[in-house]
Amino acid sequence: MRSAVKNGVYKRAAVCYNICMEYTLITGATGVLGREFSLQCLSNGENLYLTGRSDAKLSALRRELLESHPEAEIKIFACDLANEDSLGNLFADAQNLTFSRLINVAGADVQKPFSQYTHKKLTMQSRVNFEAAAAMCLFCLAHRAQKICIINISSLAGEFVTPYFAVYASSKGALTSFSQALAYECGGTGVTVCAVLPGAVYTRPDVKEYISKQGLWGRIAAKTPKYVAAKALKAANRGKTKYVPGVANKLLYFATKLLPPRLRIAACAAVRKNMQKDAF
Numbered sequence: 067m068r069s070a071v072k073n074g075v076y077k078r079a080a081v082c083y084n085i086c087m088e089y090t091l092i093t094g095a096t097g098v099l100g101r102e103f104s105l106q107c108l109s110n111g112e113n114l115y116l117t118g119r120s121d122a123k124l125s126a127l128r129r130e131l132l133e134s135h136p137e138a139e140i141k142i143f144a145c146d147l148a149n150e151d152s153l154g155n156l157f158a159d160a161q162n163l164t165f166s167r168l169i170n171v172a173g174a175d176v177q178k179p180f181s182q183y184t185h186k187k188l189t190m191q192s193r194v195n196f197e198a199a200a201a202m203c204l205f206c207l208a209h210r211a212q213k214i215c216i217i218n219i220s221s222l223a224g225e226f227v228t229p230y231f232a233v234y235a236s237s238k239g240a241l242t243s244f245s246q247a248l249a250y251e252c253g254g255t256g257v258t259v260c261a262v263l264p265g266a267v268y269t270r271p272d273v274k275e276y277i278s279k280q281g282l283w284g285r286i287a288a289k290t291p292k293y294v295a296a297k298a299l300k301a302a303n304r305g306k307t308k309y310v311p312g313v314a315n316k317l318l319y320f321a322t323k324l325l326p327p328r329l330r331i332a333a334c335a336a337v338r339k340n341m342q343k344d345a346f
């Protein structure tokens with residue numbers, strides 16, 4: 067927290083300064099939802115360690131954030147989460163820092179029939195959506211403050227068997243399951259873990275276009291990044307381990323769970339069948 071630094075408690079040598087300061091690590095900070103989490107954490111007085119693939123995008127984001135919060139401590143490090151060496155470089159860069167919050171926002175929502183995947187695309191999506199998020203948890207647990215709050219941005223899609231979106235739904239389902247298991251393992255140790263399962267969120271232009279074609283219920287259920295980030299932070303701070311933002315999404319979640327399994331899979335397939343996304 068910046069207030070501790072203001073009080074002069076931790077002002078000694080530069081190394082001690084880094085170790086004593088607490089940071090919030092945000093992956094996918096250069097994305098729409100990641101930028102919103104960055105803004106809200108800054109407003110909470112948190113110091114940021116932001117990552118995304120592009121150094122240019124991260125530098126622009128840092129400049130933008132510093133304009134509204136000139137006193138903030140913001141570190142950036144570009145990293146391809148699907149690349150083990152790149153991930154290793156980030157861990158080396160951050161090894162002397164202490165983290166009190168981790169928000170895994172990065173995700174790859176490639177959507178197409180599985181037979182159209184390449185092995186490389188499969189590896190990339192699986193790693194970004196699950197393995198890298200788990201690796202970040204492992205790193206931050208080893209470099210944590212007395213208390214750490216972990217938020218993993220999963221998806222409502224991860225709760226359902228979803229043909230034509232199979233890798234995304236499966237990897238997000240794994241992230242949700244992992245988050246809840248980790249929350250249990252770490253109970254009472256100062257570590258909280260919350261899986262956040264948004265429905266549609268108004269983020270990239272192609273996602274907004276998808277939402278506009280979803281009819282009235284889809285538009286009612288869709289949420290803004292500001293709403294999702296604020297609710298996720300609140301839920302995580304309250305110690306929730308699994309959180310679905312928005313009443314309409316909660317209703318959709320429970321209603322879909324009530325369908326017989328074969329009908330449920332057919333319904334999920336029908337929503338995804340005529341759409342493909344491959345922007346990564």
Ligand SMILES: NC(=O)c1ccc[n+]([C@@H]2O[C@H](COP(=O)([O-])OP(=O)(O)OC[C@H]3O[C@@H](n4cnc5c(N)ncnc54)[C@H](OP(=O)(O)O)[C@@H]3O)[C@@H](O)[C@H]2O)c1
Nearest residue numbers: 094096097098099119120146147171172173221266267269
């Ligand atoms: N939008 C929705 O409707 C929705 C619904 C449910 C869940 N979610 C989840 O919410 C999260 C954010 O979504 P968004 O809509 O804000 O997406 P977005 O704007 O496309 O942002 C995705 C972020 O992930 C990063 N990323 C992707 N591949 C990466 C890689 N290989 N290495 C490092 N970073 C990588 C991107 O970095 P670059 O800037 O370098 O590309 C970007 O910062 C995702 O996990 C998504 O699955 C979204």
